[in-house]
Amino acid sequence: MVTPKKRSRMRIGFIGAGTVATALAIHLHSKGYPITSVASRSFASAKALSDAVPGCTATMDQEEVLKEASIIFLTVPDDAIRDTANNLEWGAQHMVAHCSGSLGLDVLDGPRRLAAQIGVLHPFQTFSSSANAGENFSGSTFAVEAGEPFLGILKGFITDFGGVAVDLSDKNHALYHLSGVIASNYLVTLVNIAIELWKTSGLTEEEALPAVLPLMRNTLANLEANGIPQSLTGPISRGDIDTVEKHLAKLQETRPDLLPLYGQLGLDTVRISTKKNQATEESLNKIRTILKKSIVEER
Numbered sequence: 001m002v003t004p005k006k007r008s009r010m011r012i013g014f015i016g017a018g019t020v021a022t023a024l025a026i027h028l029h030s031k032g033y034p035i036t037s038v039a040s041r042s043f044a045s046a047k048a049l050s051d052a053v054p055g056c057t058a059t060m061d062q063e064e065v066l067k068e069a070s071i072i073f074l075t076v077p078d079d080a081i082r083d084t085a086n087n088l089e090w091g092a093q094h095m096v097a098h099c100s101g102s103l104g105l106d107v108l109d110g111p112r113r114l115a116a117q118i119g120v121l122h123p124f125q126t127f128s129s130s131a132n133a134g135e136n137f138s139g140s141t142f143a144v145e146a147g148e149p150f151l152g153i154l155k156g157f158i159t160d161f162g163g164v165a166v167d168l169s170d171k172n173h174a175l176y177h178l179s180g181v182i183a184s185n186y187l188v189t190l191v192n193i194a195i196e197l198w199k200t201s202g203l204t205e206e207e208a209l210p211a212v213l214p215l216m217r218n219t220l221a222n223l224e225a226n227g228i229p230q231s232l233t234g235p236i237s238r239g240d241i242d243t244v245e246k247h248l249a250k251l252q253e254t255r256p257d258l259l260p261l262y263g264q265l266g267l268d269t270v271r272i273s274t275k276k277n278q279a280t281e282e283s284l285n286k287i288r289t290i291l292k293k294s295i296v297e298e299r
């Protein structure tokens with residue numbers, strides 16, 4: 001636990017004033033950490049962040065952030081992290097972290113060579129706008145990677161947010177990040193597909209999201225209460241071969257592009273169903289065979 005005195009001595013700055021920077025700055029400030037300065041590509045973004053955080057100054061000069069702060073977050077888009085880091089005059093007084101889940105410490109080699117301590121602090125969360133960014137910090141998982149003492153400081157931030165820290169050292173960043181992409185980004189894509197199929201059935205678009213969202217909420221609540229495999233329902237878990245055949249035939253007619261997706265997700269659903277023990281092994285084996293065919297064959 002970081003003491004209030006220690007918190008008030010840390011001077012934190014941001015380069016890149018987007019959604020994640022705003023969330024972090026507001027939260028850190030609310031926990032008693034001084035946010036000294038922020039620079040961004042546009043002054044408007046830096047100013048918007050500094051207006052939201054008392055005591056923080058907006059600047060267009062990134063070196064100014066390094067002069068004012070000792071802990072600096074590089075909250076620029078992933079592709080800009082390495083170049084931004086390489087263009088600054090770091091020193092042993094600095095600790096610098098990026099917030100990307102897919103990148104490792106190597107993109108901060110530049111600051112490391114100039115004796116700065118380097119780290120990663122990645123919120124395993126989605127922020128779609130600065131307005132509500134960070135409302136969901138509490139209870140969220142944050143991945144961290146750094147050497148001591150920076151690691152302890154980053155973990156202290158997470159404790160203060162009410163978050164859960166996981167250590168990304170020696171872990172595969174791409175696979176860790178992919179897990180989040182499937183859970184969040186592809187969830188949006190799956191909902192979009194569900195809405196398209198709903199419309200193809202003849203129902204209206206207006207009816208779609210209000211119908212789909214309660215179904216999803218209940219599924220998430222079941223997952224939270226009962227986990228996998230008990231939350232799985234539906235034709236595959238029941239071993240309804242005819243229904244799966246019907247789906248495949250209708251997809252072939254209306255959306256053949258979705259056959260590989262239906263087939264692959266179906267195969268993974270069969271794997272879960274075998275653990276749930278609701279359907280017979282024989283029916284699951286038959287479903288597995290027709291799903292495999294839907295992936296490899298042009299039906």
Ligand SMILES: NC(=O)c1ccc[n+]([C@@H]2O[C@H](COP(=O)([O-])OP(=O)(O)OC[C@H]3O[C@@H](n4cnc5c(N)ncnc54)[C@H](OP(=O)(O)O)[C@@H]3O)[C@@H](O)[C@H]2O)c1
Pocket residue numbers: 015016017018019020021039040041042043045046075076077078080084098099100101122123124125126127128
């Ligand atoms: N959004 C999420 O859900 C999420 C979740 C976890 C982690 N992250 C990570 O957090 C980091 C920031 O993402 P974000 O979603 O906050 O991005 P964002 O909202 O797009 O913000 C990026 C900010 O960086 C500024 N910028 C872009 N290029 C720059 C440069 N060369 N120099 C200085 N500033 C520059 C932009 O400037 P202007 O506005 O001034 O033009 C913008 O304010 C990324 O590493 C991302 O992977 C994001």
